[in-house]
Every structure is written in structure tokens, then in C-alpha cells.
Amino acid sequence: MEKKKKFAVLLAGCGVFDGSEIHEATMTLYAIMKNQGEYEIFAPDIPQHHVVNHISGAEMNESRNVLVESARIARGKIKDLAQFESKDFDALIFPGGFGVAKNISNFAFEGVNCTVNPETEKAVKDMVQDGKPVGALCISPAIMAKILDKPVLTIGTDDETAQALESTGATHKKTGHGEVVVDPKYKLVTSPCYMLDANILHIAEGADAVVKEMLKLLE
Amino acid sequence: MEKKKKFAVLLAGCGVFDGSEIHEATMTLYAIMKNQGEYEIFAPDIPQHHVVNHISGAEMNESRNVLVESARIARGKIKDLAQFESKDFDALIFPGGFGVAKNISNFAFEGVNCTVNPETEKAVKDMVQDGKPVGALCISPAIMAKILDKPVLTIGTDDETAQALESTGATHKKTGHGEVVVDPKYKLVTSPCYMLDANILHIAEGADAVVKEMLKLLE
Numbered sequence: 001m002e003k004k005k006k007f008a009v010l011l012a013g014c015g016v017f018d019g020s021e022i023h024e025a026t027m028t029l030y031a032i033m034k035n036q037g038e039y040e041i042f043a044p045d046i047p048q049h050h051v052v053n054h055i056s057g058a059e060m061n062e063s064r065n066v067l068v069e070s071a072r073i074a075r076g077k078i079k080d081l082a083q084f085e086s087k088d089f090d091a092l093i094f095p096g097g098f099g100v101a102k103n104i105s106n107f108a109f110e111g112v113n114c115t116v117n118p119e120t121e122k123a124v125k126d127m128v129q130d131g132k133p134v135g136a137l138c139i140s141p142a143i144m145a146k147i148l149d150k151p152v153l154t155i156g157t158d159d160e161t162a163q164a165l166e167s168t169g170a171t172h173k174k175t176g177h178g179e180v181v182v183d184p185k186y187k188l189v190t191s192p193c194y195m196l197d198a199n200i201l202h203i204a205e206g207a208d209a210v211v212k213e214m215l216k217l218l219e
Numbered sequence: 220m221e222k223k224k225k226f227a228v229l230l231a232g233c234g235v236f237d238g239s240e241i242h243e244a245t246m247t248l249y250a251i252m253k254n255q256g257e258y259e260i261f262a263p264d265i266p267q268h269h270v271v272n273h274i275s276g277a278e279m280n281e282s283r284n285v286l287v288e289s290a291r292i293a294r295g296k297i298k299d300l301a302q303f304e305s306k307d308f309d310a311l312i313f314p315g316g317f318g319v320a321k322n323i324s325n326f327a328f329e330g331v332n333c334t335v336n337p338e339t340e341k342a343v344k345d346m347v348q349d350g351k352p353v354g355a356l357c358i359s360p361a362i363m364a365k366i367l368d369k370p371v372l373t374i375g376t377d378d379e380t381a382q383a384l385e386s387t388g389a390t391h392k393k394t395g396h397g398e399v400v401v402d403p404k405y406k407l408v409t410s411p412c413y414m415l416d417a418n419i420l421h422i423a424e425g426a427d428a429v430v431k432e433m434l435k436l437l438e
Contacts, residue, residue, distance in 0.1 A: 014233065033419055054295045055290045062281070068272055075242070200245070
């Protein structure tokens with residue numbers, strides 16, 4: 001029997017408005033197992049930028065930790081991203097959610113002048129250096145435009161975000177539900193998911209399509 | 220075109236150890252849409268029993284609200300359970316997680332002598348009264364043994380929990396991954412999910428099987 005391909009899944013909290021988008025994260029784990037892969041989950045041990053009440057949208061007077069909150073999605077089976085080593089994995093994948101743009105980068109506030117969490121940047125660069133595929137859903141491709149030199153990617157159809165990313169030299173391709181863009185140079189696979197007006201069926205479809213393309217790149 | 224069957228999904232927080240189990244909740248939403256249903260999400264506006272660090276298992280010195288945290292899974296589209304009316308729905312379903320046994324009941328602490336959140340109890344009783352199916356995953360069937368008179372149900376294979384439930388007059392049937400028990404008297408559909416040593420594929424299978432049986436009861 002062929003050895004299962006091992007994915008690292010990088011989370012950025014727990015909840016669309018201040019962490020990882022929960023449906024995208026869950027459907028990513030599901031897609032990996034459904035396609036005969038296996039996974040370990042990582043998150044950086046850093047404070048969240050803020051905590052958002054997901055009903056009102058208001059900031060709450062609390063502080064939470066990205067690793068501790070991500071552990072909710074991981075059912076406790078999670079590692080500090082500081083322990084990530086590219087040699088242990090075949091592929092690396094990022095679900096979306098504002099946590100990607102608020103916690104593991106500050107793209108939500110600084111746009112393309114953002115900085116990216118150093119452990120996250122190192123994880124992506126090490127995988128690319130090793131010729132291993134990196135997947136990014138929803139808003140996650142935005143940090144790839146910062147980490148990599150002029151990648152080809154998609155965040156769906158949002159012109160403002162697409163133009164911002166193109167201003168870094170990245171090439172943006174418009175996509176619909178479940179569609180993926182593959183950049184063969186970096187083995188970067190992206191799909192818009194909830195960057196479009198999507199439902200949970202579209203998210204399952206998008207996550208599955210990204211994982212399948214990543215596995216093709218490993219054949 | 221036939222009108223879509225409308226499910227109410229009742230959440231109890233966000234995270235397996237102090238709220239709703241995230242994979243079960245997400246896979247329940249997915250199963251509903253995949254089977255041509257639609258859903259609205261509810262949770263009671265009550266404090267969580269406690270907040271658990273999902274890495275260490277330790278209680279955290281924080282307080283969180285069940286409705287506000289459940290909104291993370293619902294992406295903000297959630298209603299206070301006080302607004303639930305059985306006439307608006309064809310079916311009611313409960314994902315599992317300790318929130319069911321700590322927040323919307325105290326089964327985790329009091330066992331079969333537990334009390335159940337009154338709005339939750341009313342929602343179940345109203346649906347049963349109206350002859351509409353109720354689904355319960357994982358540990359959720361435990362509260363059905365309290366709310367209903369001698370139902371037939373499953374929580375998987377855990378003898379201690381099964382015996383506790385049978386002490387109320389309920390009939391417990393052992394089940395494996397993806398298997399469901401249907402009690403035709405109450406139109407109660409149960410499946411063990413993470414009450415077994417399960418992975419996310421089993422959860423998707425279990426949620427899908429419960430939703431399909433509930434839809435059969437609506438034919």
C-alpha cells in the first residue's frame with residue numbers, strides 16, 4: 001500500500017471574524033482524509049489581534065491565544081507552529097478566515113504592506129524550497145503574495161483585493177465556486193471559498209478541489 | 220419543485236470540551252444542504268458552564284456565552300433559542316460535544332439526575348408533539364432520555380453511559396460508525412459519532428445518515 005500523503009494544516013484561531021473560518025478548516029481536514037491523506041494541525045503560539053463577537057461584530061474586551069483557540073477545531077490534537085519542520089510533511093495547507101489577515105499577518109489592516117508571522121513565512125518558504133505543494137483557501141492567498149515572489153493565485157472575484165495583490169507583482173485569476181488556480185512554479189494551489197458569496201457545499205467542493213490538485217502535484 | 224425541508228440546528232457553544240463539537244456541527248450543516256435541506260441555527264443565550272483550554276484540558280479563568288460562541292460555527296447567522304417555534308421547522312437536530320452535557324444540561328455532572336435547559340426541553344417536546352423528527356448525535360441522546368419518556372436511542376458502545384440511560388427506562392442499542400437508531404414513536408434519530416473512537420470521515424458519515432433518516436420520516 002502506498003504511504004499516505006501527510007498534510008500540515010495551519011490554523012489561525014477559531015471563528016471567521018477573528019480566527020480560522022470553521023467550515024473551511026473542517027472541510028479541509030475532511031478533504032484530506034477523504035482523499036486518502038493524513039494530517040497534523042499547527043498554529044502559532046501568539047495572541048489573537050482581537051476577539052470579535054460573531055453576532056454583533058463588536059470587539060470584545062478579552063484576549064485569546066491563537067494556538068489555544070485553534071485547538072478547538074483540532075479537538076486538542078495540535079502543535080505549536082514553532083515545532084513545524086518541512087521534512088515531516090508532503091504538503092502544507094491554509095484554511096481562510098480573518099485570522100489569516102489579523103493574527104498570522106496584518107493584511108486586514110496594512111494590505112500589501114503587511115508583515116507575516118515569521119514562523120508562518122518560514123513554513124511556506126521551506127515547503128516551496130523543498131518542492132512541496134502549498135494550498136491556500138479564501139483570503140490565505142493574500143499572504144502568499146507577500147511571502148513568495150510574484151505568484152499566480154486567486155481570491156475569487158473581489159476587484160479591490162485582487163488589484164492590491166497584483167500591485168505586488170502577483171498574477172490574479174478570477175475564479176468561481178470550487179475552481180482552483182495552480183501556480184506550477186511554486187506548486188501553490190488556491191481557491192476562493194468564502195471570499196465568494198458561498199454556502200457550505202461550495203466550501204466542501206473548494207477544499208476538496210485544492211486537496212486533489214495538491215495530491216496531483218505529489219504524483 | 221418540492222419545498223426544501225427546514226432544519227433547526229441547536230448548538231451549545233464552540234469546541235468539543237466546553238461547547239458543541241465543531242466537526243459534528245459543521246458536518247450536520249453540510250449533510251442538511253447535501254440532502255437538499257436548509258437550516259437555521261439556534262443556541263440558548265446563557266453562560267457556558269466553564270471555559271476549557273482545549274490543549275491542556277484545564278479550566279480557564281474566563282466566562283463565555285453559549286449563543287455568542289455558537290455564532291462562530293454559524294458565521295454570525297444564529298438566533299436566540301428563545302425565538303424558536305416548532306411551526307417554523309420540519310426537523311430539529313443536535314450535534315454533540317460536552318456543551319450538551321455542561322451548558323444545555325448538567326448531565327456531565329449529575330448524570331441521569333440532570334436538569335435540561337428549559338428552552339431546549341421545550342423545543343424538543345414541541346417538535347415531538349407536532350410529529351416532527353428530532354436528531355441527536357454523540358452525547359446529545361443523553362438529554363433525550365431525560366426529556367422524553369423511555370425513548371429508544373444510541374450513544375455508541377460506552378457501557379457506563381448506556382446503563383445510566385437505561386436506568387431512566389430508555390432502551391439503548393449498541394452501534395458502530397455511521398449507524399443510526401430510529402425510535403418511530405418519537406421520530407428520534409440518534410448516532411454515536413465522537414462517542415466512538417472516530418475520525419472526521421466517520422462524523423461526516425454519521426451526520427449524513429442521521430439527516431437521511433430524518434428526511435425519510437418526513438416523506
